[in-house]
Amino acid sequence: MAFRKENILLVDDDIDILELLQRHLQSMDYHTYKAVSVKEALYILKDTFIDLLITDIQMPHVDGLQLLKFANENYPEIPKLVVTGYPSVDGALEVIKSGAIDYLTKPFTKEELKKAVEKAFEQGANSKDSKRKIAGTKANIYADLIGESEVFLKVTDIIDRVKDNKATVLIKGESGTGKELVARAIHYSGKFSRAPFIAVNCGAIPENLQEAELFGYMKGAFTGANENRKGFFQAAQGGTLFLDEIGNASLGVQTKLLRALQEKEITKVGSQSAEKVDIRIIAATNADLYEEIKNKDFREDLYYRLTVVEIDVPPLRERKSDIPLLVEKFLRKYGVEYKDRLLRISPEALQVLERYHWPGNIRELENIIQRAVIMSDGAIDIGNLPEYLKYQIDFPDTDFVPLREMEKEYVQRVLIHTQGNKTKAAEILQIDRKTLRDKLK
Ligand SMILES: Nc1ncnc2c1ncn2[C@@H]1O[C@H](COP(=O)(O)OP(=O)(O)OP(=O)(O)O)[C@@H](O)[C@H]1O
Ligand SMILES: [Mg+2]
Known part of the structure; x- marks a missing residue:
């Protein structure tokens, strides 16, 4: 789908539980990573932007309590959720109390899991740690973004300069070079990282639906508009809206987008009144936008608005x-x-x-x-x-x-x-x- 969500790390020595969790969470549109041991979990934590840690307590070798302790010390900003058979027996209660960690008892239903996950995210967003600037070295901040070559360091250098402000960024590069990852790194390494990151693939939404999807619509605006709906712009409020394959945005959307960038306000389809939005736009393209401008498929004025900061992601070769x-x-x-x-x-x-x-x-x-x-x-x-x-x-x-x-x-x-x-x-x-x-x- 055009809409993507957080990364959840699942840790359990029981493969069946892992797969059950994964199935449920994927159907809720989360990305999941699985680890059957604490050791693996540590590798993944080190390497990936994890937004939520879900762990079992009783596991062979190193148990979940130690993982939680480690994660609380090293990744205090990541919310944690314990999935356990017997919270009191496992000693989970103490950890939960000490680290303000929530727990879910096995067996659980999909609905219970959903609630627990949402609650954990909410608590994560409200905790004081999340306001703390993400500490650590550069390597840590761009943990997901591998590379030391000179051309690549130019990219991370720009990320550094834009992560804490809301300048509009256009990311260019061939397919598969890591444009989306760069967009995520800008968002998640900066000071607005706990606000939403919403990724929208303009190429995946039919042209006639783009305006409604992006800006929302009012009941009765068109056939099928049975209720007032928010769009991706409102969903990204306070955070980042990533417009992938921007070259595929319809001309109608381009006009509205230009206005959003200039006036910082948008109008829902079918509405008379504008509303304020406070977001950062990151757009990406692997197409040659100059060519599209020449063919009158892309607005030149929008192009200049989007390229306040430009990032060229180099091809792997x-x-x-x-x-x-x-x-x-x-x-x-x-x-x-x-x-x-x-x-x-x-x-x-x-x-x-x-x-x-x-x-x-x-x-x-x-x-x-x-x-x-x-x-x-x-x-x-x-x-x-x-x-x-x-x-x-x-x-x-x-x-x-x-x-x-x-x-x-x-x-x-x-x-x-x-x-x-x-x-x-x-x-x-x-x-x-x-x-x-x-x-x-
Ligand atoms: N610097 C990097 N370090 C590690 N993994 C990377 C890096 N850059 C890209 N990847 C991985 O490569 C894959 C492709 O990256 P991504 O989806 O960001 O590319 P893209 O430029 O958006 O491609 P497309 O134009 O096809 O959408 C992803 O799985 C991503 O995790
Ligand atoms: Mg992409």
Whole structure:
């Protein structure tokens, strides 16, 4: 759907309970992360923006009480909810009292879960910790946003400059480069982080419904408008409205959006009166808006209003030095999810990943690692990677190399393909083994 919600971390050693929780919460539109042990939960906490922690108490090795204690100390801003069989027996009551943590007893219904989760979020929003500025290092703040390359640090530098104000931001970049993640980082690392973050994909809403969905409508404004309804603008009040694929906004919406940016007020469809809105707009596009302006599909004046601050998220092929870090992150994420442990990758497989040109950017890399983790029995090796990766190597076209270099590169590529088998490699190259041996020297 066009509307997305918070990240919830679920911790329980009982897989059935985990899956039940996940099913229920996903049907309520929450994102969920699962951990079957405290150790895994700690990895996820470190790596992800978690908005709510739901944990069992009795677990082997390290129990939930210790997790709660740790989380209270290190992540006081995250609301917590305990799911337990016997709160008094488990000793949960004390923790709950001490940390103002709510609990839900097993078995529970979906409705009870929903109430408990909503209450936990409410309490989180009201607690004094949430007003506290999110402490910690930069690495901590952008925990979800991996990268150390120079081009990427330019991005995090801009995030730093805009997170605590409400300047309008336009994020540009190819598909899968992390535009949405950047938008979330701006919101969640800044001082308005506890206000709503509402993501709307303009490309996913039919043009004729866009105005009503975004700005709300009055009863009787059009057939089917049976009641007064708020739109995404009102839902984001105080926080951030993320307008993804802004190039797909209808001209009607563009006109209203321009007004919202200039006057800080909006009018519901079918209403005569304007209402104030106090939000930050972040828009994103992977289309060339200049082209759309030329074709009169996009208002030029709106374009200038949106680009108070511009962020160009670089394609992955321009930040290849970040590949090992990204791979490590995805190995951890999917290792925990599918294999219950952390997996490694062979140097040869990593090399293949570093050579590929990544037209689908980070999303493509993440999918490939996810699939490799599922398909592997141990460390990820070349055999777990899709064939096509091995034949498409990105040679930067400005960077010509001597033929000898090129040959070396190619021989290595063939060897990678044959998994080090020199006889096979010599066959493919149609040279004898001795020549190959000489070349390898
Ligand atoms: N710097 C990063 N560190 C870690 N993960 C990242 C990073 N950037 C992107 N990702 C991951 O890559 C995937 C794609 O990111 P995202 O959805 O933000 O891309 P996008 O630019 O919005 O793509 P599209 O234009 O297709 O909507 C997500 O799963 C996201 O978590
Ligand atoms: Mg996106």
